[in-house]
Amino acid sequence: MNEVTKPHCDQEYYDMLEKLQALDFTLVELNLYLDTHPGDLAALQQFNQLALERRHLAEHFQHLYGPLQNFGHSFSRYPWEWVNVPWPWQV
Known part of the structure; x- marks a missing residue:
């Protein structure tokens, strides 16, 4: 039986991804x-503040590691990056 190997990503990748998931x-x-x-x-203000924080963090993550979502929800640099980032089940 073959084991699925996780792609190598630096610790910042995992830290940022965990923060995005928490947000x-x-x-x-x-x-x-x-x-x-x-x-x-107060809840509405907290929602808006966290939504802005999430947007900035997602933009920074994508700049460093590539798109978080496909189907037009994230931009891609050349060449097409979606196939280069780890798939969700690989992280």
């Missing part, structure tokens, strides 16, 4: 909360 989780939770508490200004 995504928090944004989903805040989104759900705000669906039922639309007048909570």
